[in-house]
Amino acid sequence: MPYWFFMFHLLEKRIADAFAAKIGALYGVNAPVQTEQPKQAAFGEIAVPAAFQLARQLKKAPKAIATELSNGVGAIEGVAGIEIAGNGYMNVRLDRGFYGAALLSEREMRETCIEAEKIIVEHTNINPNKAAHIGHLRNAILGDTFVRMLRAIGRRVEVQNYIDNTGVQVADVVVAFEHLEKKSPTDVKGLIETTRFDYLCWDLYARMSGYYADHPEALEWRKATLHAIESGEGATSELAHLVSDAIVRAHLATMYRLNIEYDVLPRESEILHLKFWAQAFELLKERKAIYFETEGKNKGCWVMPASAFKESSDDQENVEDSKVIVRSNGTVTYVGKDIAYQLWKFGLLGKDFYYRKWHTYPDGREVWASTSEPQTGSPPFGRGARVYNVIDSRQSYLQDVVVAGLRALGFETQAEASVHFSYEMVALSPRTCIEMGIELSEEDKKKPYVEVSGRKGLGVKADDLIDKLIEKALDEVTSRHTEDPEPQRRRVATQIAIGALRYFMLKYTRNSVIAFDFAEALSFTGETGVYVQYAAVRASKILGKLTERGEALPDFRAELTQDAITRQLADERLWQALLTASKADAAIEQAVTSGEPSHVARYAFQLAQAFSTFYQDFPVVTETDKEKKTFLLWLTTYFRAQLEHTLGVLGIDVPEYM
RNA sequence: GCGCCCGUAGCUCAGCUGGAUAGAGCGACUGGCUUCGAACCAGUAGGCCGGGGGUUCGAGUCCCUCCGGGCGCACCA
Numbered sequence: 001m002p003y004w005f006f007m008f009h010l011l012e013k014r015i016a017d018a019f020a021a022k023i024g025a026l027y028g029v030n031a032p033v034q035t036e037q038p039k040q041a042a043f044g045e046i047a048v049p050a051a052f053q054l055a056r057q058l059k060k061a062p063k064a065i066a067t068e069l070s071n072g073v074g075a076i077e078g079v080a081g082i083e084i085a086g087n088g089y090m091n092v093r094l095d096r097g098f099y100g101a102a103l104l105s106e107r108e109m110r111e112t113c114i115e116a117e118k119i120i121v122e123h124t125n126i127n128p129n130k131a132a133h134i135g136h137l138r139n140a141i142l143g144d145t146f147v148r149m150l151r152a153i154g155r156r157v158e159v160q161n162y163i164d165n166t167g168v169q170v171a172d173v174v175v176a177f178e179h180l181e182k183k184s185p186t187d188v189k190g191l192i193e194t195t196r197f198d199y200l201c202w203d204l205y206a207r208m209s210g211y212y213a214d215h216p217e218a219l220e221w222r223k224a225t226l227h228a229i230e231s232g233e234g235a236t237s238e239l240a241h242l243v244s245d246a247i248v249r250a251h252l253a254t255m256y257r258l259n260i261e262y263d264v265l266p267r268e269s270e271i272l273h274l275k276f277w278a279q280a281f282e283l284l285k286e287r288k289a290i291y292f293e294t295e296g297k298n299k300g301c302w303v304m305p306a307s308a309f310k311e312s313s314d315d316q317e318n319v320e321d322s323k324v325i326v327r328s329n330g331t332v333t334y335v336g337k338d339i340a341y342q343l344w345k346f347g348l349l350g351k352d353f354y355y356r357k358w359h360t361y362p363d364g365r366e367v368w369a370s371t372s373e374p375q376t377g378s379p380p381f382g383r384g385a386r387v388y389n390v391i392d393s394r395q396s397y398l399q400d401v402v403v404a405g406l407r408a409l410g411f412e413t414q415a416e417a418s419v420h421f422s423y424e425m426v427a428l429s430p431r432t433c434i435e436m437g438i439e440l441s442e443e444d445k446k447k448p449y450v451e452v453s454g455r456k457g458l459g460v461k462a463d464d465l466i467d468k469l470i471e472k473a474l475d476e477v478t479s480r481h482t483e484d485p486e487p488q489r490r491r492v493a494t495q496i497a498i499g500a501l502r503y504f505m506l507k508y509t510r511n512s513v514i515a516f517d518f519a520e521a522l523s524f525t526g527e528t529g530v531y532v533q534y535a536a537v538r539a540s541k542i543l544g545k546l547t548e549r550g551e552a553l554p555d556f557r558a559e560l561t562q563d564a565i566t567r568q569l570a571d572e573r574l575w576q577a578l579l580t581a582s583k584a585d586a587a588i589e590q591a592v593t594s595g596e597p598s599h600v601a602r603y604a605f606q607l608a609q610a611f612s613t614f615y616q617d618f619p620v621v622t623e624t625d626k627e628k629k630t631f632l633l634w635l636t637t638y639f640r641a642q643l644e645h646t647l648g649v650l651g652i653d654v655p656e657y658m
Numbered sequence: 659g660c661g662c663c664c665g666u667a668g669c670u671c672a673g674c675u676g677g678a679u680a681g682a683g684c685g686a687c688u689g690g691c692u693u694c695g696a697a698c699c700a701g702u703a704g705g706c707c708g709g710g711g712g713u714u715c716g717a718g719u720c721c722c723u724c725c726g727g728g729c730g731c732a733c734c735a
Contacts, residue, residue, distance in 0.1 A: 039678055049677060055715065062715075086678050087715085127735080167735050301733060310661080321660090327733035334735045396662065397730060424663070425729080448727075476697070496697090507683095508671070511663060513728070520670070520684085524697055527671090527683040534697055545694045594674065602672065605682080616699045636694090658697065 006585040007102050011078050012046060015092055019048055022073045027058060041576055044083065044091035051088040062088025078102075096575055097566030103582055104556060104565070104634070115156055120345050120384035121147050121421075122160040124255065124262070125391070127169040128244035130205045131198035132254050133459040134516055135392070135426045135452055141505040141651070142423055143390035144260040145597040148649045152588050158381060162341070163267040163369075165244035169454075171225045173201050174240045176208040179221050185238045192242065198250035199461070201243065206457030232273060241269075252359065252367070254462050258498055259651045262367050264381045270353050270370040271341060277332050279351050280340035289408030290325050300328030309404035323401050335398055339405040346406075346414045347383035355381065386417045393422040393511065421595065423510040427451050428460070429517040436460070449515035460516065469497035472522055481657070492655045496530055499652040503529025506601040506650060527605050529652050535608035535615075536647060536654040539640035542620050546633070549621065556634045559627075568631040573617055578635060580610040584642045588649055597650075604646045611639045 016033040024030050031053070038047040051066040058065065063084065070082040070090050080095040123143025126136045143159075150157050164170070177183045181204070183191070191197060212218055228236035248265065255261075271277065281302075284290045290302045306321035325336040343349040353370035355378035360366050368378055391399060399420040406415040427449035433440055438458060444450050452459035473493035481489060504521050508514055524530040546553065569575045587603035620636055623629035644654050 034675080036674085036677080039680095043678080047678085052677070052715070089678065164735070169735070298733075303733095321731080324733050329733075331733085333733070337735095392729095393663070394729060398735095422663095427728090451729090480695080480697085512671075513664075515670085517670085523684080525684085526697095528697085530697060531683095538694075538698085542694045548694095590674065596674090598672085599674080602682085609682090612698060613700090615694080619694065621694050658695090 006589075007099060007106060008579075008583055008586050009589075011094060011099070014076055015046055015048065015079065018073050018076050019050055019069060019090075022069055023050065023054065026068065026072060027054065029054065029057065038089075038091060041572075043085060043089075044093040045579065046092040046094070048090040048092065049088075051090065055088070066090050096569035097562045099582075100565035100569055100578060101560075101562040103578070103638070104560060115154060117156065117385035118383065119150055119155050119157050119386045119388065120160060120382070121150070121157055121388045121390065122162055122345075123147075123390035123421075124161040124251070124260075125164070126251050127167065127454075128163055128165055128247040128251065129169040129173045130202040130247065130454060132251050132462040133452060133454070134462060134465060135459070136251075137258070137462050137465075137501070138423060138426045138505050138514065139390055139392065140255050140260050141258065141502050142510065142597060143388075143421070144255075144258075144651055145502070145506055145600070145649070146388065146390070146421065146592075146595075148651055149588055149592050149597060149600060152645075152649050153585075153592055158384065159261070159263045160345075160381075161262045161265050163244065163248055163265050165240065165248075166226075166229050166268045166272060168222065168226065169205070170240055170244050171222055171229060172208045172212075173205050173243055174229070174236060175218070175221045175225050176204045176211075177239060177243070178225070178236065179218070180204075180208065180211065185235055185242055188239060188242050192246045197246050201247060202457060202461065206455065209455040230272060232269065249359075254466075256361065257463075257466055257494075258502060259653070261361050261363075261365050263365075264355070265358060265367060265369040266341065266344075266353060266381075267370045268337070270372050271337060273372040274351060274353060276340040276344060276349060276351055277337055279349055280336070280343055281326070281332070283343070283409055284325070284339070284405070287409050289405060293322070298322060298324055302326035304401065304404065304408070308408050309400045335401050335405075338398070338402050342387070342402050342406060342418065343409075343411075344382055345384050345387045346411070346417075348409075348411060348414065352382065354378070386419070387414075388419045388421045390421045390423070393424055396420060396422055419595070421510075424513040425451065426514045426516050428458075429515040432460075432516060432518050435518060449513065465521070466497060466501065468518075469501055469522060470494050473497045473500070473524070476524065477658070492657065495653040495655045496524070496533065496658065499529035499533045499647075500524060501529075502651050503532070503601055503604075506597050507605075509596060509598045529647075529650070530658075532604045532608040532643065532647060533652065533654060534658055535611040536640060536643040537656075537658045538615055539611060539636050539643060540654070541657075542615075542636050543633075543640070545621050551621075553637070554630045554633060556630065556637075559630050560634060564627050564631065568628060573614070574631075574635065577610050577614045578638070580607060581635075581639050581642045584646050587646075600646065600649055604643075604650060607639075607643060607646060611643065614639070 012035050016035050019033040023033065033048060033050050036047050036049065038044055051062040051069065054065050055062040066084045066088045070084060073082070078095050078098045080093045083091045085091050121143055124136065124140045126132055147157050147159055177188055191200065225236055228234055229240045231237060290304050293299055293301050293303050301324045303322040303324050309323070310321060323335060324333055326332050340349060344351065354373060354375045355368040356371045356375055358367045358369040368381070389399065403415050403418050406418060429449055430440060430445055430447065433450055440450065470493050473496040474490060477489045477493045501521070507527065543553065569578065584603065584607065588600055591597060591599035614635070618632055620629065620632045623632055647654060
């Protein structure tokens with residue numbers, strides 16, 4: 001509902017409706033009319049290809065139909081004219097004065113009506129056993145941007161970051177502390193306070209993986225540790241909580257550097273202790289979604305039949321493909337727990353966590369973490385109407401099984417509303433591996449990219465990359481503003497670095513593999529976040545220059561009549577600039593529909609390009625014609641607002657200067 | 659073996675439910691700062707959209723097939 005207020009959308013709909021009505025009246029055909037953007041600006045603003053679709057049904061030349069329609073459709077408010085082009089396109093030209101005047105008065109119409117339905121977006125989900133790396137950054141930035149997109153169009157969103165604090169990965173670091181390092185919980189507490197703990201664990205985890213490879217018998221330690229962690233008691237369990245809590249704090253700090261915040265941290269330990277799984281298990285058995293296998297390789301396990309999650313063309317059921325949910329020793333697999341968690345997200349489990357406040361961000365937002373101790377005064381979480389799981393595409397098989405679980409339980413609606421928001425991995429370019437001193441095999445050298453591996457400690461740490469970006473940005477800022485105090489320069493440099501990083505992770509579509517390359521990520525020219533920020537800063541600079549000259553910003557609504565706007569927009573360059581700038585909300589909405597944050601990034605870049613050409617072509621403050629100057633100033637403020645709005649959706653700040 | 663993803667300019671990538679002359683950025687080459695700061699702008703060169711079939715008024719986009727690359731397919735998480 002809210003986006004019909006956006007001018008471009010409104011006109012598109014108006015045109016589509018008018019044509020649909022005419023087609024109904026003339027030919028008795030009832031179908032929605034498509035509109036599209038013409039390839040070239042010279043063709044007008046909105047193209048209607050309806051004549052092509054009709055040509056077949058009516059057995060009539062497209063051009064003849066187009067002629068009849070465009071003559072018959074009559075006057076549409078906001079439309080200046082319709083032309084026939086090619087062999088049947090109807091190109092619509094907007095009434096520029098009408099459009100400009102509408103935009104000028106539109107501003108306070110951007111009210112957000114928040115929907116009652118809650119959307120849950122789960123992202124980040126990093127194993128709390130070591131520092132975050134660039135792959136995790138893609139997940140978090142993608143997830144956070146999608147959240148911002150949803151909120152921008154008025155949706156109510158809850159951000160969850162699932163913490164697997166009882167898994168093998170945490171256990172391995174605990175094993176390393178206890179057996180390799182001989183550390184007590186007190187020792188580790190000391191390390192947490194005095195060292196870069198997430199980095200320390202990064203190395204320790206890699207060491208432990210190596211140790212297992214050389215000493216397979218050490219896997220017994222892992223088994224015992226997992227057991228201890230699961231029980232929730234004793235020094236080993238205490239150590240595990242110390243490690244995972246400290247690492248979670250480190251991850252949240254890293255993500256906060258990127259303007260990423262969360263609402264709630266559901267933790268695996270509570271899923272265990274509050275017996276979420278037991279509840280889900282009963283449901284799955286009761287509704288016959290899983291069965292007890294009595295023969296074959298899965299003998300003694302509770303399994304989900306392959307037919308539930310695989311579409312096989314031939315109906316011969318392959319028992320080998322079934323998915324084990326409960327092992328023969330009675331323990332539950334990862335997918336099983338995930339089904340329980342997914343049920344909870346929709347409020348279908350019949351159980352809930354307790355929550356304690358984990359952290360309050362400087363802006364006042366609170367993050368809550370699950371706990372098994374009864375608490376009062378926490379806000380409600382879960383019970384989403386729609387759930388997006390931001391998880392890389394390698395897990396699509398498991399995600400399919402989880403959704404199949406919902407479906408098998410009879411929760412068809414919720415299965416439909418479960419979205420695996422998948423994306424491809426971030427790998428390393430061979431060049432970057434060499435730069436980092438990583439040794440590559442002959443085979444790897446030939447590959448276009450090399451997969452990162454936490455086990456091997458192979459990868460780029462998120463904070464290292466951010467630091468590197470900030471230092472580079474600081475050099476650039478310093479070269480332009482030598483006289484400014486260091487903290488100020490650093491603040492600006494940080495905003496630039498984050499802008500560059502977020503944009504870099506967002507400009508690729510979700511299913512293209514990013515071969516991470518330092519040279520590309522550190523680039524501040526061309527299609528980058530920095531370019532977009534620069535445009536916004538320049539727009540502000542114009543307005544700053546004006547006040548510096550002792551001039552005030554005109555009252556645009558009073559001074560710019562529709563006639564004045566029509567006169568100014570007769571200049572094709574200004575019209576194109578305004579048109580591009582007016583499409584921000586349409587771009588965001590389309591990106592939400594297609595689930596593709598890169599569309600917003602690309603629009604932001606186009607917007608900045610449009611501003612940069614405008615900036616080059618029209619000196620604003622020195623303009624002598626009063627009406628023109630007023631118009632140029634308005635366009636500048638409009639650009640500035642749209643740039644800031646779009647960058648905000650991307651989670652990128654506009655620096656005070658650059 | 660089965661499933662998913664990718665193949666578009668030298669490189670990195672866009673291309674919305676099939677639509678007009680396939681677009682950006684980087685790199686290369688030409689120009690433009692006594693400035694609302696050039697982290698910019700204007701321009702040039704560069705394409706059998708992996709190959710082959712098909713569907714139709716129309717295919718980079720849909721279907722089939724082949725080739726090349728990646729990732730999954732655990733009683734790991």
